[in-house]
Amino acid sequence: xxxxxxxxxxxxxxxxxxxxxxxxxxxxxxxxxxxxxxxxxxxxxxxxxxxxxxxxxxxxxxxxxxxxxxxxxxxxxxxxxxxxxxxxxxxxxxxxxxxxxxxxxxxxxxxxxxxxxxxxxxxxxxxxxxxxxxxxxxxxxxxxxxxxxxxxxxxxxxxxxxxxxxxxxxxxxxxxxxxxxxxxxxxxxxxxxxxxxxxxxxxxxxxxxxxxxxxxxxxxxxxxxxxxxxxxxxxxxxxxxxxxxxxxxxxxxxxxxxxxxxxxxxxxxxxxxxxxxxxxxxxxxxxxxxxxxxxxxxxxxxxxxxxxxxxxxxxxxxxxxxxxxxxxxxxxxxxxxxxxxxxxxxxxxxxxxxxxxxxxxxxxxxxxxxxxxxxxxxxxxxxxxxxxxxxxxxxxxxxxxxxxxxxxxxxxxxxxxxxxxxxxxxxxxxxxxxxxxxxxxxxxxxxxxxxxxxxxxxxxxxxxxxxxxxxxxxxxxxxxxxxxxxx
Amino acid sequence: xxxxxxxxxxxxxxxxxxxxxxxxxxxxxxxxxxxxxxxxxxxxxxxxxxxxxxxxxxxxxxxxxxxxxxxxxxxxxxxxxxxxxxxxxxx
Numbered sequence: 103x104x105x106x107x108x109x110x111x112x113x114x115x116x117x118x119x120x121x122x123x124x125x126x127x128x129x130x131x132x133x134x135x136x137x138x139x140x141x142x143x144x145x146x147x148x149x150x151x152x153x154x155x156x157x158x159x160x161x162x163x164x165x166x167x168x169x170x171x172x173x174x175x176x177x178x179x180x181x182x183x184x185x186x187x188x189x190x191x192x193x194x195x196x197x198x199x200x201x202x203x204x205x206x207x208x209x210x211x212x213x214x215x216x217x218x219x220x221x222x223x224x225x226x227x228x229x230x231x232x233x234x235x236x237x238x239x240x241x242x243x244x245x246x247x248x249x250x251x252x253x254x255x256x257x258x259x260x261x262x263x264x265x266x267x268x269x270x271x272x273x274x275x276x277x278x279x280x281x282x283x284x285x286x287x288x289x290x291x292x293x294x295x296x297x298x299x300x301x302x303x304x305x306x307x308x309x310x311x312x313x314x315x316x317x318x319x320x321x322x323x324x325x326x327x328x329x330x331x332x333x334x335x336x337x338x339x340x341x342x343x344x345x346x347x348x349x350x351x352x353x354x355x356x357x358x359x360x361x362x363x364x365x366x367x368x369x370x371x372x373x374x375x376x377x378x379x380x381x382x383x384x385x386x387x388x389x390x391x392x393x394x395x396x397x398x399x400x401x402x403x404x405x406x407x408x409x410x411x412x413x414x415x416x417x418x419x420x421x422x423x424x425x426x427x428x429x430x431x432x433x434x435x436x437x438x439x440x441x442x443x444x445x446x447x448x449x450x451x452x453x454x455x456x457x458x459x460x461x462x463x464x465x466x467x468x469x470x471x472x473x474x475x476x477x478x479x480x481x482x483x484x485x486x487x488x489x490x491x492x493x494x495x496x497x498x499x500x501x502x503x504x505x506x507x508x509x510x511x512x513x514x515x516x517x518x519x520x521x522x523x524x525x526x527x528x529x530x531x532x533x534x535x536x537x538x539x540x541x542x543x544x545x546x547x548x549x550x551x552x553x554x555x556x557x558x559x560x561x562x563x564x565x566x567x568x569x570x571x572x573x574x575x576x577x578x579x580x581x582x583x584x585x586x587x588x589x
Numbered sequence: 590x591x592x593x594x595x596x597x598x599x600x601x602x603x604x605x606x607x608x609x610x611x612x613x614x615x616x617x618x619x620x621x622x623x624x625x626x627x628x629x630x631x632x633x634x635x636x637x638x639x640x641x642x643x644x645x646x647x648x649x650x651x652x653x654x655x656x657x658x659x660x661x662x663x664x665x666x667x668x669x670x671x672x673x674x675x676x677x678x679x680x
Binding site: 251252254277300302310314395581582 | 590591592593594595596597598599626654655657658659
């Protein structure tokens with residue numbers, strides 16, 4: 103049995119699938135068929151470091167014989183040259199099933215930063231218009247990048263780095279020695295992700311240089327690497343988050359044992375200047391977004407008011423004070439795993455409730471803040487993180503609420519009275535799409551799309567009945583989706 | 590002091606802007622709506638003026654599915670034949 107992959111050199115999906123085919127080719131017979139010319143094919147093989155033979159298909163004889171419609175298409179062929187399976191496009195489930203057909207372990211992890219699936223391009227022999235094709239494609243998928251250049255400085259390094267690479271604050275100069283220590287023997291040229299909106303190559307070395315500048319300790323690299331994959335995940339849509347005029351900034355939530363191992367703080371002052379680990383991890387992400395992603399506040403980052411989280415925005419969940427499942431378990435991981443979650447968040451909006459002694463009372467107070475997310479009359483297009491403080495959690499839990507009950511209560515009780523919609527304004531035209539509900543006897547439009555639109559995190563110190571609501575940017579497949587990656 | 594360059598060093602080919610049109614007479618103009626509120630109002634008015642005041646022969650109207658992401662390939666493909674593209678960006 104062997105695997106035949108029909109590809110084009112300028113098709114982004116073919117480039118996306120190439121490293122997975124390389125892994126399959128370690129133990130299975132894999133052959134590539136390129137629909138392009140000799141030079142383009144040679145360059146493709148070099149750039150993608152193909153570890154299996156790639157033949158050309160002049161006149162598209164092979165493509166026609168296989169009846170290929172889109173590229174890439176994978177054909178599993180048996181000893182009698184019969185096609186036993188064919189898979190068009192990129193699909194992680196299909197790749198893992200094909201690996202299993204060859205007796206191999208899965209090759210496509212859900213947490214490698216690539217989308218679960220991606221459609222391909224039309225086969226060259228079916229293209230009606232070929233003019234303009236063959237232009238060199240932007241390389242977005244090869245796994246080996248260039249070594250970073252070294253800058254020789256005569257002037258004051260702190261001043262120079264502040265001016266050229268900084269976040270408007272001084273940074274630690276990324277000297278060759280400091281970067282070396284941060285790398286700790288990792289492969290410096292491995293491309294971990296390409297950071298939107300400019301799709302700069304985040305090699306391990308470039309990540310390390312920015313981590314040095316942020317003040318990270320070398321042990322933080324084990325979190326930074328999955329974090330870079332998460333921020334470049336298409337579902338998170340950093341392209342939009344980084345360029346929008348809105349307030350959003352990527353909020354990092356850390357879960358699991360890595361919190362203690364690296365000193366990530368989850369208690370009082372969790373959103374502020376309390377721990378080196380939180381502050382430097384959040385800052386390292388921001389410096390990568392600036393220096394590798396290219397969204398600078400005087401350029402592509404067009405935020406009207408910005409967000410203080412763009413210096414650093416990183417919390418750990420207070421799992422010790424959380425009687426329910428932590429966030430990463432809601433997101434599909436197990437409790438003993440460590441994880442980073444990203445959410446395109448506004449600044450925290452405080453909810454003080456010191457007088458109520460019931461779950462219902464505390465949660466009602468939160469619904470009035472939830473109702474103001476985005477703009478009071480706009481419904482459905484966004485989500486929110488509710489950061490519950492331990493004192494509120496105790497009151498809510500004592501009344502027998504599960505986390506699901508909390509989400510459902512907030513969902514059912516957050517709405518905007520219909521009487522608010524008489525004047526025109528944001529969110530009013532879309533009211534035909536909203537769902538009418540009754541809250542305390544009053545007709546309202548339901549604020550959120552589903553209970554799952556409200557993400558619950560336990561955070562903060564054990565004194566003070568202050569929780570917070572963090573609104574989102576535009577969400578869903580057309581905006582930014584929360585992503586969680588294991589560490 | 591020797592420091593490691595922390596900036597993106599990916600080499601990107603420089604592309605030159607398309608040549609400007611001397612006249613709009615008889616041309617095909619694509620109007621791209623990024624799907625922000627109000628974009629269609631602006632483009633409706635622009636389309637009328639392009640036809641009546643500038644002799645534009647054909648207007649292609651296209652819309653991005655979301656303003657939050659780059660235009661997908663099929664949308665770009667459908668406006669590729671135009672002589673010029675006007676994009677409505679703001680709210």
